[in-house]
Amino acid sequence: xxxxxxxxxxxxxxxxxxxxxxxxxxxxxxxxxxxxxxxxxxxxxxxxxxxxxxxxxxxxxxxxxxxxxxxxxxxxxxxxxxxxxxxxxxxxxxxxxxxxxxxxxxxxxxxxxxxxxxxxxxxxxxxxxxxxxxxxxxxxxxxxxxxxxxxxxxxxxxxxxxxxxxxxxxxxxxxxxxxxxxxxxxxxxxxxxxxxxxxxxxxxxxxxxxxxxxxxxxxxxxxxxxxxxxxxxxxxxxxxxxxxxxxxxxxxxxxxxxxxxxxxxxxxxxxxxxxxxxxxxxxxxxxxxxxxxxxxxxxxxxxxxxxxxxxxxxxxxxxxxxxxxxxxxxxxxxxxxxxxxxxxxxxxxxxxxxxxxxx
Numbered sequence: 001x002x003x004x005x006x007x008x009x010x011x012x013x014x015x016x017x018x019x020x021x022x023x024x025x026x027x028x029x030x031x032x033x034x035x036x037x038x039x040x041x042x043x044x045x046x047x048x049x050x051x052x053x054x055x056x057x058x059x060x061x062x063x064x065x066x067x068x069x070x071x072x073x074x075x076x077x078x079x080x081x082x083x084x085x086x087x088x089x090x091x092x093x094x095x096x097x098x099x100x101x102x103x104x105x106x107x108x109x110x111x112x113x114x115x116x117x118x119x120x121x122x123x124x125x126x127x128x129x130x131x132x133x134x135x136x137x138x139x140x141x142x143x144x145x146x147x148x149x150x151x152x153x154x155x156x157x158x159x160x161x162x163x164x165x166x167x168x169x170x171x172x173x174x175x176x177x178x179x180x181x182x183x184x185x186x187x188x189x190x191x192x193x194x195x196x197x198x199x200x201x202x203x204x205x206x207x208x209x210x211x212x213x214x215x216x217x218x219x220x221x222x223x224x225x226x227x228x229x230x231x232x233x234x235x236x237x238x239x240x241x242x243x244x245x246x247x248x249x250x251x252x253x254x255x256x257x258x259x260x261x262x263x264x265x266x267x268x269x270x271x272x273x274x275x276x277x278x279x280x281x282x283x284x285x286x287x288x289x290x291x292x293x294x295x296x297x298x299x300x301x302x303x304x305x306x307x308x309x310x311x312x313x314x315x316x317x318x319x320x321x322x323x324x325x326x327x328x329x330x331x332x333x334x335x336x337x338x339x340x341x342x343x344x345x346x347x348x349x350x351x352x353x354x355x356x357x358x359x
Contacts, residue, residue, distance in 0.1 A: 001314045002029035004060060004086070006077055007068035008038060010187060011091060015066065016047060018307045021297040026310060032057045058084040064313050065089070066118070071096040075103060078115075082107055087114040087317050089309070093153060093333045094326075098354075101330045105356045108326055114316055116309075117329030121154045122161055123305035123312075125287055129260050129279035130235065130242055132286040134162055138249050140239030146216040148223065148232045151203075153329075153336040159207065159215040160332065162235055167331050167357050171350045174205035174217075174342040185225050198222075200229075205339050217339070247281065258282055274298055327356040 003019070003026060005012055012031075019026040028048030033039035039050035051057040058065075058080065065081045067074060068091040075095060081088050094117050095101045108115050121127060127149075134142055147159050160166070179202060184195040202220035209215070222229045235242040240249030247258045260281050266274030273295055278288035289304050290311055291297050299307060312323025334354055342349040 001025065001310065001317075002027050002061060002063045003310070004029050004057065004062035004065045005031045005068065006054075006057070006065065006081070007091070008033055008042070009068065012068045014303065015068075015306060015310075018299065018303050018310070020047070021299060022291060022294055022307060024294065025307075029062045030057055030060045054080065058086070062086055063317060067091065068118075071100075075100060078104060079107055082111040082113045082115065087313065089116055089118050089313050091118045092329070093117075093336075094329060095333075098334060098337055101333060102355055105326070105330060114320075115326050116313060116316060116322060116324050117326060118306075118309055119154065119157050119324050119329055119332065120302065120305035120309050121150050122158055122324075123308040124301045125262075125276060125279055125289060125304060126260075126301065127158060129281070129287040130233065131161060133242060133247060133260075133281065134164075134235065134237075136286075138239075138247065139235065139237030139241055140250075142235055142237045143212070144214045144216070145233070145235040146218065147234075148218040150231075151219050151221065151224075152339075153332040155217055155219055156207075156215075156335045156339070157328070157332040158233075159217060160335075163209065163213045163215055165209045165211070165213055165215075167327075168209045168211060168213075169351050169353070170207045170209040170335070171348050172205055172207055172335070172339050172342045173348045174203065174339045175346075176343045177202045177204065179220070181222050181226060181229065183222070183226070185227060187225070190227070203339070203343065205342065207335070207339075260286075276301065276304060330354070330356045 008031060019028055030049045030051055031042055032051050032054060036052055039052050042050045064087040066089045067077050069077060071093050078090060095104050142163055145162055147155050149155060178199045180197055181200045182195050183198040200220045200222045205217040207215040223231050232244055245260045247260060249256055260279050263277040263280055265272040265277055275292060275295060276289050277292045278285050291299055291304055291307055315321050338349050338351055
């Protein structure tokens with residue numbers, strides 16, 4: 001699949017790494033730069049052609065275009081790509097504020113576009129494994145969960161899917177707190193002896209959905225990188241519970257304690273080379289990485305999820321089947337904006353029906 005990229009930041013570099021490690025599946029058909037010097041430096045790396053003119057970029061033969069730009073400037077690029085007729089993947093969030101979310105929805109209707117948003121967290125191996133057990137009914141009907149795994153719309157996306165609430169209305173109660181923590185690592189590698197105190201902001205919220213299901217959201221930014229700020233997920237159903245990797249459930253006769261197990265090759269004396277194969281539970285695979293057959297691909301869990309999004313775009317182009325429909329992305333982003341409103345106002349905020357919910 002030939003992918004044209006608009007944008008060249010940190011997240012874009014991550015997708016380029018995936019393309020380099022899976023050349024059987026993906027190819028960079030062009031990258032749009034604003035800076036001529038950066039464009040020439042990119043071409044010197046041998047990754048693909050670079051352009052500084054949008055019209056010229058849009059004349060190339062892309063199977064899809066991936067826009068990875070700040071939310072404040074993304075709308076004009078979305079419209080120009082859709083007008084040119086390309087299937088579009090756009091980085092999260094797809095717009096800046098509620099009114100712009102509505103504009104993106106109108107664009108999709110206007111152009112009849114194949115457009116999805118690059119929300120990858122629900123495609124990470126662990127989350128896919130948990131979702132598989134929930135969908136099988138292992139823990140029964142899920143009523144509530146506590147998620148401390150991802151920020152804002154990412155965490156909300158995971159929450160809605162695991163609760164199975166669809167676009168049901170909800171009332172959000174939320175607060176933000178600040179706590180001190182020792183900073184020692186971020187996007188740059190860990191350096192011994194380099195640390196500094198910082199104030200970490202933590203959002204805590206309750207999403208009370210119509211019908212009685214509740215999602216408890218709890219996340220602070222340091223959880224992504226900090227070596228002593230961990231991540232957690234607890235999903236409770238009427239017949240059991242998933243608590244991180246522990247799975248407790250009723251088997252029809254008695255309560256059973258079990259665990260989700262990672263299957264990573266290349267450890268200890270295994271000579272296959274490192275790659276993530278999948279997750280097993282009770283002696284069977286409940287998730288297998290779509291890149292496990294590419295033994296030379298050394299992908300992190302997040303890169304596997306990002307690559308899965310690209311595969312999902314390929315499926316959308318070929319069959320029309322969506323991996324993360326635009327209306328889902330717009331709803332997740334809207335709930336995040338509403339959570340921030342609840343924090344800002346200090347009062348519970350009910351959601352309102354939005355245009356994409358009429359689809």
